[in-house]
Amino acid sequence: MTEREQRSRARDTADETVHDAPRARGGDVAGKIDDLLDEIDSVLEENAEEFVKNYVQKGGE
Amino acid sequence: MATPHVLGTEVEYGITITNDPGFNPVLASAAVVNAHAEGADRITWSYDAESPGSDARGFVVTQATVDETDSGLVNAVLHNGARLYVDHAHPEYSTPECGDPLEATLHDKAGELVMHRAATHASASLKGTQRMVLHKNNSDGKGNSYGAHENYLVPRSVPFGEIVQHMTAFLVSRQIVTGSGKVGSEHGRPEVPYQLTQRADFFEEEVGLETTLKRPIINTRDEPHADPAKYRRLHVIFGDATMSEVQTFIKLGSTSLMLLAVADGALGAPTRLSHPVDAVTAVSHDVTLHRTVDLLDGSRATALDLQWRYLTLLETYVASGDVPPVYKQVLTEWRGVLEDLPKGHAAVSDRLDWAAKLSLIEAYRTRDHLDWKHPKLRLLDLQYHAIDPARGLYHRLLAAGSMRRLFTDEEVAEAAILPPPSTRAWFRGECLRRYPDAVVAANWDSLVFDIGQPSLVRVPMMEPLRGTRALVEELLTASPDAAALINNLGGHDD
Numbered sequence: 001m002t003e004r005e006q007r008s009r010a011r012d013t014a015d016e017t018v019h020d021a022p023r024a025r026g027g028d029v030a031g032k033i034d035d036l037l038d039e040i041d042s043v044l045e046e047n048a049e050e051f052v053k054n055y056v057q058k059g060g061e
Numbered sequence: 062m063a064t065p066h067v068l069g070t071e072v073e074y075g076i077t078i079t080n081d082p083g084f085n086p087v088l089a090s091a092a093v094v095n096a097h098a099e100g101a102d103r104i105t106w107s108y109d110a111e112s113p114g115s116d117a118r119g120f121v122v123t124q125a126t127v128d129e130t131d132s133g134l135v136n137a138v139l140h141n142g143a144r145l146y147v148d149h150a151h152p153e154y155s156t157p158e159c160g161d162p163l164e165a166t167l168h169d170k171a172g173e174l175v176m177h178r179a180a181t182h183a184s185a186s187l188k189g190t191q192r193m194v195l196h197k198n199n200s201d202g203k204g205n206s207y208g209a210h211e212n213y214l215v216p217r218s219v220p221f222g223e224i225v226q227h228m229t230a231f232l233v234s235r236q237i238v239t240g241s242g243k244v245g246s247e248h249g250r251p252e253v254p255y256q257l258t259q260r261a262d263f264f265e266e267e268v269g270l271e272t273t274l275k276r277p278i279i280n281t282r283d284e285p286h287a288d289p290a291k292y293r294r295l296h297v298i299f300g301d302a303t304m305s306e307v308q309t310f311i312k313l314g315s316t317s318l319m320l321l322a323v324a325d326g327a328l329g330a331p332t333r334l335s336h337p338v339d340a341v342t343a344v345s346h347d348v349t350l351h352r353t354v355d356l357l358d359g360s361r362a363t364a365l366d367l368q369w370r371y372l373t374l375l376e377t378y379v380a381s382g383d384v385p386p387v388y389k390q391v392l393t394e395w396r397g398v399l400e401d402l403p404k405g406h407a408a409v410s411d412r413l414d415w416a417a418k419l420s421l422i423e424a425y426r427t428r429d430h431l432d433w434k435h436p437k438l439r440l441l442d443l444q445y446h447a448i449d450p451a452r453g454l455y456h457r458l459l460a461a462g463s464m465r466r467l468f469t470d471e472e473v474a475e476a477a478i479l480p481p482p483s484t485r486a487w488f489r490g491e492c493l494r495r496y497p498d499a500v501v502a503a504n505w506d507s508l509v510f511d512i513g514q515p516s517l518v519r520v521p522m523m524e525p526l527r528g529t530r531a532l533v534e535e536l537l538t539a540s541p542d543a544a545a546l547i548n549n550l551g552g553h554d555d
Contacts, residue, residue: 048435060148
């Protein structure tokens, strides 16, 4: 399975949870948060594990 | 009251190239600086020690290794009076000298825009899927930290010992207000899921000269870049780079007010911590804000208690003196945050980076059932600080209306090209803009002109409160070229 497939599958599962849980608590706030997280999903770097692993900086100052 | 401080920030940005794990950060940083769009801005930074003494060196990397000093020569002086350069393996932006904390906050934000534009330009020459990504953060989560320093010009007459006594507990406690938040801990510190600051894990001394190892809460570097008989520059290395405009304003404003009150002897007996270094992580590692620290007088206090103590003292100080209105705005914003902090992080997530980031992470944890160890949380932490408005999560929260602002996009864009009117930065920036071919070198306290004579002419600017728009605009307007300017200056210091 490619990374992208993994990611979109994880998101499908996630969507199911979202639509039940916070909406059950009701309100526009939860809906707004869902939309925001969906939007953020679309801009997050592709492979979290890889990106974080490769993020090594030299000390500075 | 003491004269309000000239102040500014210097921020080292995290740098990476996507899909290129072997990239060279020194070369990448140099590419960012060189890509800076305004070609005319590429004026040589002058390391010439014509006026003797340590303050004439500019920001020479005194402890750099050989390969780093080479890249350290990559420099740009900008039309807004700022300096963009490579420090160690990071692109760094020093704001121009600013006249008050609001102006300094604006220029700190303008630095992000300058960096973003430069990085976008530098990205264009990369291969296919590669992209240069800059983060305004302070740690890679693996034990490497880089700085976001604040500089406050303080009268030389204020004894340094008093600054240390008063500022230590202030700086340690201000973490609850100034932190930008971090998933996990590092540098051998105890494990925590989340903490208030990026930097706390790296502080090991109370007072010292170091900035790259054994970092001290109070840094003693003393390069005023101004008349050393009159001024010292307090170089505050104990702080996080902050994305939130309101937070940056409170950070710079409250610290500036503290220093004014110290100079005026308005604080009474100092509040002193029993174990300042231990208190740094004790405060940062406790997102509930309930943990107490020991004071030398035998009592205990939370960081919030201490911040209230300082706010109250400074409210009295400001009420009793003739202070510029901007400092009242500082007190109002600071008080608002202290009042809201006990209500939980969600109550301040519109103003404080650590709280905004925590709210976002909690939302992901709830939706995706993520453990605190999940790499996605570290990615959220990192990407909160990405300065690309399209991808940075702070920027996504801003676009969603979740973060409060102090400035419009237009004001930030203007500060990226125009110098602040209130300090000598105005003279520097305007000379670069008006006489681009004649300025051959620049640093904080002088400009060097080539006006076609056998020797170059240096204009010293040892007084940061001269060279302001109010003082020199007429002179510049009356000088159609640099030769006329030098003639009109008559050989005098501005």
